[in-house]
Amino acid sequence: MQIREYANKIYQRVESLFEEKKLQATTFRCCLSLTAHELSFIYLNHTQDFIEVLLSETLSYESIDDITLLLTGLVKQQNLHYTPTSWLLSPDxxxxxxxxxxxxxxxxxxxxxxxxxxxxxxxxxxxxxxxxxxxxxxxxxxxxxxxxxxxxxxKSQLNKLAEALNHCGLLLTAIDIPELAMRNLTALYEHDEKSTAFIYFYPNVAILNITREKTLYFTRRINLTEYNDQQLYEQVSLDILRYFDYYQSQWRHPNPSRIFVASKNNVEQIKTLLSQYLSLAVEPYQLPATLMGNAKFKTLGIHYLLLLGKTLGQNENNAKTRN
Missing domain, CATH: 3.30.1490 (Dna Ligase; domain 1)
Structure with missing residues (x-):
């Protein structure tokens, strides 16, 4: 999902949210995401067969003015002026x-x-x-x-960061959502006809994707309540199984046999509890070693997984914007 070429007025830029913009021919990309007080940023070289992460930063901020200052310094220090940049939205x-x-x-x-x-x-x-x-x-x-x-x-919320990016020297070329970044990640494993489930856990919500043959079939948010861990993951598992049944009944495909999870915290505990309650094999998501070695991925950290997913930019399948 892309944004087309910016017009002079910022609202016109935001109005064309997610539509395609022509890029300079370069394999270098930046991608960023924001939470309430944290900015995550990566700069990488993505060739057809490999990802080389050149910079990864997580920075704290208090206001939109802080974001402008932080990014301006980063752009100047790393010589990132006019580097094509994607903004991955957070669920909020x-x-x-x-x-x-x-x-x-x-x-x-x-x-x-x-x-x-x-x-x-x-x-x-x-x-x-x-x-x-x-x-x-x-x-x-x-x-x-x-x-x-x-x-x-x-629009008014998007406008704030779009202005900040405009002032710091980055070239904002795309605004995207986690659901499609997750689809890009599971596509790396889908060289067969099996269905895949991927559950990404944010602090207060989990996103469930069901994909098949590199295509997003179904997505749903699952609210994470204040139960203790066992009660929470038992309820989450019941929700997942209910959505598996819906997927099978509506599209007549077998339930997912590949199930990935990802979270910035406690991913091994999540894996263990979901495996127990789903009675299915659940694995933490890892990039294929051919794209990025497991040691490098572990060093980079799960913190940047969805940003990497966005930069993969698989857009030839059903889950893409209109023409």
Whole structure:
């Protein structure tokens, strides 16, 4: 999901959220993400067969002005001026709605989608930056009856960081979401017809993806409550199994036989508890050694996994923005 070439006004830039922008021919990329008070940043060289991480930084900040200062210093120190840069949103930055197919003409689809989600957001529709991608058609459904994943973010919030990036000298070329970064990561293992589940644990929410043949079929957020660990992961496992059943019933594919988990904390505990409650093999996600050696990946840390996933940029499959 990309943003097209910036217009002069920042709102015009944000309005074209996630659509494609032409890049200079370079294999060097930056990618960043933000939480409430933390900025994660990587700079890498991504060739067709290998990823070389040249810089990885996690920096604390208090205000948007701090972000501008931090990035300006980083850009100057590392000579990153005009390096193509992606911004990976955090779950708090956007909402994702799965919407059943809308019975309208293709040229009317976006307007119909805006009308459909206006009651689902708690701010004015004019403040909503909206894009979407289609999921594969369910078994037995007509080709034009695919479910839509609508991504909605608030323009004024996006505007703040877009301005900061503009001022520090980076070239913002893409805004993306974790669901598609996760899809890029599982695609590296999907050279067969098996289905894959990938659950990424944030502090307060987990994102479940189900993919097959490098295509995103289903995604869902699972809220993480204040239960103790065993109760929490037992409930999460029940939710996962329920979504597995939905996937199997709607697309008629076998349940995922590859199950990956990732988290910045306690990933081994998560793996053990989910394996126990799902009665299935669960493994922490690792990049294939051919792309980045396991020792290098462990040194880099899980902290940057989704940023790496974004830079993989697999966009030839169903889960992509409209043309």
């Amino acid at each position: 930055d956007y909402q994702l709605f799965l919407v059943e197919a809308l019975p309208v003409k293709p040229e009317e689809y976006l307007d119909a989608l805006k009308w459909r989600i206006r009651s689902l957001i708690n701010y004015d529709q004019s403040e909503a930056a909206i894009d979407y991608f289609k999921l594969p058609v369910k078994k037995g459904a007509q080709e034009n009856n695919a479910m839509t994943a609508a991504v909605v973010a608030q």
